[in-house]
Structures are given as structure tokens and as C-alpha cells.
Amino acid sequence: MPHKGNRRVSYQMLDPSLSYELTRAYWTMIAGQEMRDYLLIYINGREKRLSGADGFFPLASYLRYQVGATGTKIVCDEGDCGACSVILGNLQNGEMVYRPVNSCIQLMCQLDCTHVVTVEGLKLDGQLNSVQDAMVSFHGTQCGYCTPGFITSMYALFEKKGASSEQDCKDGLTGNLCRCTGYEPIIKAALAVDQNKFVKLNRLYPERNMLDVFARHSGIPIRMETDEHRFFRPTSLREAIDIKMDHPDTVIVAGGTDVCVNWNQRGIQPHNLMTLSGVPDLNELTIAGNSLIVGAQTTLTHLEEFCRDSIPELTRLLWLFGSPQIRNVGTLAGNIANGSPVADTVPFLAVMEAEVELTGHSGVRRVNINQLYSGYKQLAISSDEIITRIFIPLPQPDEIIKLYKVSKRRHLDIATVSAAYRLQLKEGVIAAARVSYGGVAPVVLRLPKVESFLTGASFSRATFVEAADLLGEEITPISDVRGTREFRLRLASNLLLKFYSELAKPREAACQQ
Secondary structure (H helix, E strand, O other): OOOHHHHHHHHHHHOOOOOHHHHHHHHHHHHOOOOEOOEEEEEOOEEEEEOHHHHHOEHHHHHHHHHOOOOOOOOOOOOOOOOOEEEEEEEEOOEEEEEEEEHHHOEHHHOOOEEEEOHHHHOEOOEOOHHHHHHHHOOOOOOOOOHHHHHHHHHHHHHHOOOOOHHHHHHHOOOOOOOOOOOHHHHHHHHHOOOOOOOOHHHHOOOHHHHHHHHHHOOOOEEEEOOOOEEEEOOOHHHHHHHHHHOOOOEEOOOOOOHHHHHHHHOOOOOEEEOOOOOOOOOOEEEEOOEEEEEOOOEHHHHHHHOOOOOHHHHHHHHHHOOHHHHOOOEHHHHHHOOOOOOOOHHHHHHOOOEEEEEEOOEEEEEEHHHOEEEOOEEOOOOOOEEEEEEEEOOOOOEEEEEEEEOOOOOOOOOOEEEEEEEEEEOOEEEEEEEEEEOOOOOOEEOHHHHHHHOOOEOOHHHHHHHHHHHHHOOOOOOEOOEOHHHHHHHHHHHHHHHHHHHHHHHHHHHHO
16 A cells, blocks of 8 residues: 555556556545545635636636625736735634735635635625725725725734834735825825724634634645646645656746736646645744745745844845735745746845755755756756745844845836845955846846955945946846836946945944044
């Protein structure tokens, strides 16, 4: 009988020519392991079991066309405007934790064992809730198209911590755009919400029944198939690797913030999809020794909160990365795997010499992030390998880390140029320097010539002016809709000089005292 702990070897012992599907079916038959062909999701407290084509709808479309929850609006269809925002409940440490997400870029197959709450589901005994009351009282709506998204995001803000200041409101509503009100009435409404009357979702929707049902289902793997798509939700890493072995074109969907944009806007819809949400231990987020260890399923929101003290500069960058709705589902592993030359986190990972852990049929290996990319969206990852963890060395007390992102819009925009600098200063001399840029080549670049020039040089404006002149020898930006080649070259140089100026000002002030 096959052994659960070494399933792939057991399959091959049966017959090396057998496919994953046949060996899986055989093992299921003799070992009795269950396999689901449906998704289990709650929508506004009601259980839904989805199979077939329903599993491959974007959540926003499913809500509108299959459920009739038309309060959820589809506008940009790429996660930018927030009109489609809903509140998504996930099981964490034995309880439901609710956060806002963009429903236009979440596929139904990603959402097994979750609770989706739409604007319709926020009614309290058939009446408006305290958030909706405040929006009415302060005239926070005009055309109304964006309003359901604002309501759900505002509700999620109070679900988590409330809003005690105008900045709290702005931070919580960053992912919601309005073309009518000018935002002031909406912010006033948020500040006026009667928190004593606010009813949290675990009171509006008692959790016990959901938790029991999720507990019975979460450990059962899923396979769903239509003529166009096949979906896998394994419950072990070994099983996930087996699937990748047998279906090398399988696309792993974590947050879906890139996959689903391509799905909606470009018609790029992979035949084989897999989520690792059922695989235990991929939500790891810890500090061990001198490294921060980030599991592949850890969201950017959790990473942002965790790094607030240990790497505050990374927390600041993640706050700019995207809206709360994006950070609540996006992952560091997904940002790495996407392979974009403007990936927001990769310049930081490059200067920190972070290592990406890859797990495949041959075992586990680590690859330095600077050796991971061989070309535009080309990664040195075998077809059966999966990113499982990222190891990030923590900055030393005497190191200076600065991260920059320049884009047309502060939030929710792709970088024109991004940069990361890591510096050690000793008695006015640059003891070590690491420099990385995004948006200036087909991949995120480390700049060894600039680093070599800076190392051992005096910390002075003249040094950095000369280093800025060297940038043109190592970066090869292109012209596109976000900027010309010449603009990017100038921007890259100016960022290096800005870095120097920001470091020099406090040092100069200290010398004058």
C-alpha cells in the first residue's frame, strides 16, 4: 500500500508510466483518501458549493451574475478603483479574520473555505448599519457607483481597528477611488461613524457553523475540471510538486493580483491552475537567527505589520505597494515569481542578498535573488519547483537601508523607476555599498561598478555625483508610456543624489550642534 509520507515514490513503484491522475485515483481507491470536486464558500452567511465552470468566474462576476448581488460594481476590472470591494473572511488561529479585497481580481477557485460579505450583507436587521448611516448623513455619495466599495472598505476599517484620525481614514480607503465627491464628505462620514453602534461581523454572522464546516473540508484536496480549465488545491507540498511534475504549465495562484488582471484584461487564462492555500506551513513569518523567514502564502499585509520594528523601511515600501485590498491577498512570493523588472520588493531583496527557497521533486535548494532572473520574466526555476520560503538577512545596526519608488501616482501605480540602497559608513568613509534599480532593464539590476566605486570612497556629494555619472554604464532603460529612456536615466541619477542628501542632512545638523 502506498505510504502517505512519500507519495510520489509510491506512485512510481506502482508503474512509472502512470500519470498523476491515474496514480492518484488508484491511491484514493485503496487508501480511502477523499477528493473534492467542488468549492465550499459562504456568501453573506449562506453556504455555497461550486463546481465546474462556476469555479473559474472572477468573484465580482459570480456575485453579480450568479448570486444577483449587484451592489458589487465592476469598473476597472484590474484591482485599481475599489468599486468591487468586498470583505473576505479567512480562518486564522481558529477564528474568522475579515479584510477588504478587490473581487474583480479574485477567482472563485482561490476562495475555498472563506466567507464573502458584500454590501448587501452588511444590513443590520434589515436597516442601514452605522457606516451607511454616516455616509447618508454626510452626503458621501453622488453617482453611487463607487459607494458600495467605500462602504465595504470603511466597514472593514472599523472591523479591524476603527478610525480615530483623518489619516486612519485615508489609509483605510486608499484603494477606493471616487470621481464625484472630492473625498471630503467620505472622510467626514468615516470620522462620524458611531463606533458604539458598530456591529462586528462575527456578531452579524456567528462563526460556529462556518468554522465546523471549514474544519471538515479544509483538509480535503480539490480537483475541478472543465473543457477550458483544470484546478488543483493540494493539501500537502508533496502533492503540489507531483501536480507540477505532471502538469508543468500549471500556474500557481496566490494573491491573484497579476494572474487575474491578465485573465480579465488580456484573455490570458491558464488551463491548469493551482492554489497552495491548503498546504500547511506556508504562512510562516518569523525571525530565526539573523534572517527574516517569509512563507510563500504570507500576505503583504502580514509582512508589513511584522516588519514595522525590524525593517521599518520595508514596511514603508509595502504601504506604497498597493491598496489594502491588494496587500491583503498579494504575497512576496508572488511578487518574486511574476518576474517583473518593476516588481516593488525585488530591489530591496537584491541589496539584502535574499535567498529564495525552491522545493521540487529533487529536494530543497536556495537561490540568491540576484541569480534568479536570466531575462525578462525568465526565472531559474525548474518546472516541478515551487517557491516555499524567502530568507531575508536583517539589516545590521550600522547599516543604512533606503528604498525609493517613483510613479505617476503615489499608491496603486507601477513604478517608473525604483531603487534600493544599502550602505555602511565608518568615520566618513563608505565601508560597503549595495545598489539595485528596477525599471531600467529587462530585470531588476544590481550595479557592481557603482558599488565598487562607492566602497572605500569618502561620504561626500562629489563621490555621489561621480557615482551617478557611472549609472549610464550599467542601466539600459527603455522608453514607454511611463517615461522616456532619457527621463529614466536622469531619474536614476537623481535618486542616488537624493539618497546622499537625505543621509547628509542629519549628519550636517549634528556637526553644527
